[in-house]
Amino acid sequence: MVGVWALVAFVGVIIVWNAVFKRNIGEAMILGFVAVCGFAFVTDGAGAWSSIGEAVLDSMQEEVTFAGLAFVFMSYVLTRTPVLDKLIDLLNSVLGRLRGGPVFTATVAGGIFGAIAHVGAAVTAAVGSVTVPWMKRSGVRPELAATVVAGGAGMGVSFPFSATMFILVGGLAAQGVMQPDEIVAPLAFAGLWCLGYRLVLAFFLVRRNGIQPISAEDRIPFGxxxxxxxxxxxxxxxILIPLLLTRGPVAEALGTYSGVGDALKKPVELADGTVLAAQPYAMPDVISLITWIPVLMIALVLFLGRRHLPKTVSGWWSTIGKAAPSFGVIGITIVAAFSASNVLGDLGLASQLEGVLAGLDAPAWIMAIAIGVIIVAIAIPLTASATMAAVGPVAVVALIGAGVPAPVAAAAVLIFASTEGASPPSGAPIYVAAGIARVDPVKTFVPLLKYYCLPILAMGVFIATGLLPV
Structure with a gap:
């Protein structure tokens, strides 16, 4: 159980250093990573250096690391131009008369984009690029704006047909537990329940924080x-260009023309030994939303705002220097989070928690709570897809053993895993949202747990026990 204790130490050190000693989250994440490395040395001695080195290198090559920093830069450049101000004026002309208009827009857009893109960080990036600055302009606190956008990232998993869903149902189909098409309707209804909860939450947050409509004198006529x-x-x-190139008829035509589907991915081996057959590549595998959205956004902002941006090298050097503190905190935090995740994987965290799952024997409601807590804990350092590959099928089988129908159990397990974006301190969408809002990520931790992570965990339990029909 070394991996489990390492996870406990990782989270504990971060909480103590940040909440008790009031130090910044960058320092806390570094110390949390060092604590995990200590367990690696105890387990493997000097051989741990290789594992740690690979973990850090992999984290620095993660596309989310690039995206987080790119969005910090994009957000900063946008504030130096009138481009976003004009867009917000236009949006306020249409929706500014509604209380919390941008909050509701962010929530609904997260559901729509999540049902299309299915990648939590990409959902946050696409939706947050516009709605976070809009919320801030409307009087929403930056940390609340980042919380709302990051909290919607999980809808990429809670709607069909995400890669996470296929990893789970592929393993279940290989074991003869259920057929892939059996989960579509239950998961769609489960996703709608989660979206409905988020809309109710948006209504509550708007009232609680006293968010008012934009006054008539501050709203420019639409024309x-x-x-x-x-x-x-x-x-x-x-946002639309990468989306069109990776989904729908344009993507299919481009994939056929380029021969993308002719190559096969490597087979996926689940933690229980089940091997999923190799699948052909698709356009989302070669065009990354999370990479190209900020790249194209920065290029467009530089073009549209060219009259208001520096014209000399020294001017740009000064501009980048002013954004440097935000780069430091976000960059260090993301690298430390992914590095710790990689080392925890090497310590066998997934297989150890799988053993705990396999040994559970209790009534359905207790099983649902226990399995939900374990999956949420795994999703803290891992992605939803990695979590499902590690323990998804065995979690579903455990729920089936407690009397939960297989499609309902699978939908509940995916809802549990959808908390990845709202699970501090390692959820990638948290840092993408914080970068766009230019706010300390730690200020979103407690709100994310309180408003998204724990309630979505409860909804998964309600779905598993039949209190929320799917």
């Missing part, structure tokens, strides 16, 4: 705002 700021609508283009 005037459209004439003066129509070019700001181009900010949606960097």
């Amino acid at each position: 005037l705002s459209l004439r003066s700021g129509w070019t700001s609508l181009l900010l949606f283009v960097p």
Whole structure:
């Protein structure tokens, strides 16, 4: 159980250093990683150096690391130009008369984009690029804006047809537990329950925080705002282009023309030994939303705001220097989080928690709570897909043994795993949202746990026990 204790130490050190000693999250994440490394040395001695080195190298090559820093830069450059101000004026002309208009827009957009893109960090990036600055302009505190957007990231898993879903049902189908198409309807209804909860939460947050409509005198008439700021609508283009190239008929035609589907991925081996057959590559495998959205966004902002940006090398050097403190905190935090995740994987965290799952024997409601807590704990350092590959099938089988129908059990387990984006301190969407909002990520930790992580865990339990029909 070394991996389990290492996870406990990782989270414990971060909480103590950040909450008790009031130090910044970057330092806390580094110390948490060092604590995990200590367990690696105890287990493997000097051989741990190789594992730790590979873990750090892999974390620095993660696309989320790049995306987090890219969005910090994009957000900073946007504030130096009037481009986003014009877009927000236009949005306020349409929805500014509603209390919490941008909060509700962010929530619904998260559900829509999640049902299409299915990648938590990409959902946060696409939705947050516009709605976070809009919320801030409307009087929403930056940490609350980041919380709302990061909290919606899990909808990429809670709707069909994510890669996470296919990893889970592929393992279950290989074992003869259920057929892949059996989960589509239950998971769709489960996703709608989660979206409904988020809308109720948005209503509560708007009232609790006293978010008011934009006053009439501050709202520019729609016609005037459209004439003066129509070019700001181009900010949606960097989101739509990668989306069109990876989903739908354009993506299919491009994949056929380029021969992307002719190559096969490596087979996926689950923790229980089940091997899923190799699948052909698809366009989302070669065009990354989380990479290309910020790249295209930065390029467009540089073009649209060129008259308001520095014209000299020294001017740009000064601009980048002013954004440097945000780069440091976000970058160190992401690298430390992913490095710790990799080392925890090498310590056998997934297989150890799988053994705990296999040994559970209790009534359905107790099983649902126990399995939910374990999956949420695994999803703290791992992605939802990795969590499902590690323990997904055995978690479903355990729920089936307690009397839960297989499709319902599978939907509940995916809802548990969807907390990855709202699970501090390692959820990648947290740092993407914090980068866009230019806020200390730690300020979102407690709200994310309180408003998203624990309630979604409860919803998974309710779905498993039949209190929420799917």
